[in-house]
Amino acid sequence: MKVFSSSLPPPFPVIMGPTASGKSFLALQLAEKYDGEIISADSMQIYKGLDVGTAKPTKEERAKIPHHLLDIIDITEKYDVFAFRDAAEKAVKEIRERGKLPVIAGGTGLYMRAIMYGLDELPSSPELRKSLDEKYDNEEKFPELVAIMEEKAPADAEAFRSHRRKLIRAYEVLLLTGKEMTFLQQAWKREPRKDAQSFVLVWENSVLKERIALRCRQMLESSWIEEAESFIKNGLLSSPTAWQVLGYRQIGQYLAGMLKKEELFEKISIATWQYARRQNTWFRTQHPEAIRISMQNKNSFRDAERVVMKFSAKE
């Protein structure tokens, strides 16, 4: 059966879902069966060496199926959505040129939206931004920026007054374009791309919570603590962007004797759960284009695979 017009390439699947929802597993199954390659859309798995803590696909899995955008930068480097978008689009193009099926899987909402809806080009100036960060990215001076913005860009000031980073970026954009961020945002695109179909893996809260707890336990019992110790020694917690990874900070507290092992487990499970909920909110509200696949247990993966293939690439 032919579902798609021959002039268009079949849509490739984009799998999203909260942590521990089984995205990677599903992506792997799909890639194996349909001659695909996987593109990871994960803001932390891009870092070299953060393996256990980010539940990165194993060496074996990666040997079986090519994975892209894993281990591409060092924790000392900065990364952002635009860099991701460019890298991901390039990977999609190359995989297609090889005649293979791109399968995107990941949990970083913003990155997912960048793929499905694109990003709107806004000017940026690393030098300007750097100086603005140095000046205003602290408790004491930030109020001055708020005052400036209230004067020059009241709508932005209102929208971002409690988001330091966002207000600084808004100021950067204001200086570069003379326009308010909130004004520019009105013109941003809202249509999802046509050459991909996105899916969200949806688990019932209680079940997902259990999966998360189980996985946190396993991660802590394997070599996560050692991994964290060595990365913390190498400055992970004061790195430009990688410091934001979940869990490593808590392990640092444990290593410093501030937490008992069980408390560490509790803290990490809770933080991971909170993260999963934010992800679910994102996918629910930011991705109306996505097909929601309800998951009950391990058997659901078979059904999920069927759903994905029905709506995306043809067999």
Place this chain on the structure above:
RNA sequence: GGUGGGGUUGCAGAGUGGCCAAAUGCAGUAGACUGUAAAUCUACCGUCCCUGACUUCAGUGGUUCGAAUCCACUCCCCACCA
């Protein structure tokens, strides 16, 4: 058995006569999100017929116009002494 300190809304923990449905933190729930996003931020968070009403601060009974706050007894917890 004796002495002292306690029992507060899921947890921790303020509050010692009215401004208390009760600070604050945590957890929980909903939401926001375009160059740091596994981050950051917002709202709600006793019950209800929800711009007001009702039931709460171990229990019972008092004092008082009025109590989580004062008194008495009861039950429980902790510390120390025996």
